[in-house]
Amino acid sequence: MKQHIITAGVLGLLSSFVFAGSVASDTTSAVPAASGDGFARARRPISNPTLFDLALPATNVHPLFLYHSLPKNINTTLGKLPLGGDVELYALQFEIALNDRLSVVATKDGYVDVNPDSTASGETGFANLGGGLKYAFILDPVSQTALSGTVTLELPTGNSDVFQGEGDGLINLSLSGLKLIDDWQFSVGTGVQIPFSDEQSSELWTSAHASYEISRYFIPLVELNWFHVLDSGNGAGNYPTHVGGSVPAVIEFEGGDLFNLGAANSDASRDFVSTAVGFRSRLTESVDAGVAYEIPLTDDEDSLMKSRWTVDLVWSF
Numbered sequence: 001m002k003q004h005i006i007t008a009g010v011l012g013l014l015s016s017f018v019f020a021g022s023v024a025s026d027t028t029s030a031v032p033a034a035s036g037d038g039f040a041r042a043r044r045p046i047s048n049p050t051l052f053d054l055a056l057p058a059t060n061v062h063p064l065f066l067y068h069s070l071p072k073n074i075n076t077t078l079g080k081l082p083l084g085g086d087v088e089l090y091a092l093q094f095e096i097a098l099n100d101r102l103s104v105v106a107t108k109d110g111y112v113d114v115n116p117d118s119t120a121s122g123e124t125g126f127a128n129l130g131g132g133l134k135y136a137f138i139l140d141p142v143s144q145t146a147l148s149g150t151v152t153l154e155l156p157t158g159n160s161d162v163f164q165g166e167g168d169g170l171i172n173l174s175l176s177g178l179k180l181i182d183d184w185q186f187s188v189g190t191g192v193q194i195p196f197s198d199e200q201s202s203e204l205w206t207s208a209h210a211s212y213e214i215s216r217y218f219i220p221l222v223e224l225n226w227f228h229v230l231d232s233g234n235g236a237g238n239y240p241t242h243v244g245g246s247v248p249a250v251i252e253f254e255g256g257d258l259f260n261l262g263a264a265n266s267d268a269s270r271d272f273v274s275t276a277v278g279f280r281s282r283l284t285e286s287v288d289a290g291v292a293y294e295i296p297l298t299d300d301e302d303s304l305m306k307s308r309w310t311v312d313l314v315w316s317f
Contacts (some may be wrong), residue, residue, distance in 0.1 A: 001039045003070035042178060045187055045209040046310050047223045047276035049093070049131065050108045052189045055146040055176040056134050057103035062093040068258075070116060071300040076250040077265055080301065084117030085259040089248040089258065091127065093249025099116035101139055101160075105196040106131040106150050109173075112162035123241065125159025127258075130172070148217035148269035149173075150191075163247075163259045170260065192230070193260065200260045201233035216282040222275065223292065229270040230255050235262020253302045269302035276310070286316050 044054045066089040073080045091110030097103040110129030115122035132152030139146050152172045155250055158164025174191025187209040194202055201310075205228070213220035236246030239261075248261050252268035255261045278292030294308040 009047070012296075015135070019267075029293075029316075031202045031249075038144045039146070039178075039180070039187075041213065042180060043185060043221075043280050043282075043288060044221060044290075044312075044314050045189075045207065045279055045314060046221070046225055047294050048189075048205070048207045048225045048307075049204055049310065049312070051172065051174065051191060052187075052209075052225070053105065053107070053134070053150065053176055053188070055136065055178040055189075056139070057097045057099075057148065058095055058100055058312055059097045059103070060095050060316040062095070063313050064091050064093070064310060065089070065233050066258075067309040068089075068304075068306055069306040070157075071306045072189055073301055074304070075252050075269065075299075075301050077252065079249055081250075082118045082146040083304075085110075085115045085122075087115070088113040095134070101136040103134045104131070104151065105134050106249045110155055112164070114162050115210060117132065119242075121160035123159075125162040125164065126157070127162070128154050128156055128158040128169075130154035131240075132172070146176075146178040147164075148176050150176065154193075160239050161241050163239055163242075163255065163261060167233075167260075167262065168196040168234060170200060171196040181214060183203070185209070185211045185213075195233065197262070198262075199233055199235045199238060199260045201229050201254050201266055202231040203254060203260070204228045204230055211280070219280040219282070220277075221279060221292070222277050223294075225257070225276070225294075225296065226276045227254065227256055227272045229266045232264055232266045233262030234264050235261070237263060238262060250276060253304075255304050259304065271298060272303050272305075273297040274305060276308075276311075278290065287313065289313050 021127045054063045059254035068087040070085045074083045095105045095301045110127045113124045134150040136148040155169045156165050171194050190206040205227045209223045212221045221260040237245040252265045254266045274296045276292040280290040281290045290308045290312050
């Protein structure tokens with residue numbers, strides 16, 4: 001029931017973006033823009049960075065750093081098992097606008113450092129590569145409303161030592177909406193991850209963002225993320241350097257935005273919800289920085305997240 005309520009709310013909000021854009025397109029009277037153009041003050045969400053994006057096609061470079069604390073214990077088919085430790089991710093995303101409505105996006109890459117307390121040593125390696133196209137169906141600077149769709153492919157190019165590189169890849173299909181009202185910004189995204197083999201799980205995700213510009217240097221924000229397993233994978237034997245490849249066979253949840261583990265028993269804990277609070281700062285007309293602190297709202301032992309810090313920089317040109 002909870003997931004149906006959340007999905008209905010997201011679809012309702014996306015419908016309001018469509019309605020607002022349609023009305024504005026039929027209106028001849030001008031509405032004052034937020035800045036030099038109607039979207040000049042729009043800001044990118046911070047959490048769920050590989051999936052949740054701004055609805056506007058643009059040209060930018062987006063370096064980011066994640067410090068992700070792992071839960072002390074996790075739930076498995078063998079009972080509670082110790083984990084602890086942390087994950088660090090250093091990544092560089094980019095986007096190139098081909099025109100006002102279409103852009104090429106590079107959504108996932110980076111260097112991953114996994115340091116669980118329950119093993120003698122950590123592992124390092126590269127994340128999978130992901131990228132694709134974003135197209136804005138609605139792009140109305142007068143009403144400051146945008147709605148876009150994104151299609152990306154994630155290729156299994158990463159290292160299995162850091163829970164990447166398994167399966168045959170997957171496709172991400174998503175919708176993103178944006179609405180600016182004076183100093184407020186509201187963004188929402190929803191999508192589905194469809195793997196090309198049963199070694200990974202199929203998942204639905206939804207994210208929402210609200211922020212208020214107190215000044216150009218302090219724009220507080222709050223975000224909400226929800227992941228729901230549609231169909232559990234069967235990745236038994238994958239990630240052989242971790243407990244002999246038994247991780248996907250015993251854990252009872254999926255890995256959220258960064259990891260698709262192909263957990264065979266993830267139907268035991270299909271839902272993961274987190275919230276993030278932070279702020280953005282517009283350093284120049286083309287550069288802004290952000291920081292957010294994220295915690296799970298569901299049981300952290302049914303996830304790989306105890307907490308997460310995300311720090312990023314967006315350079316638009």
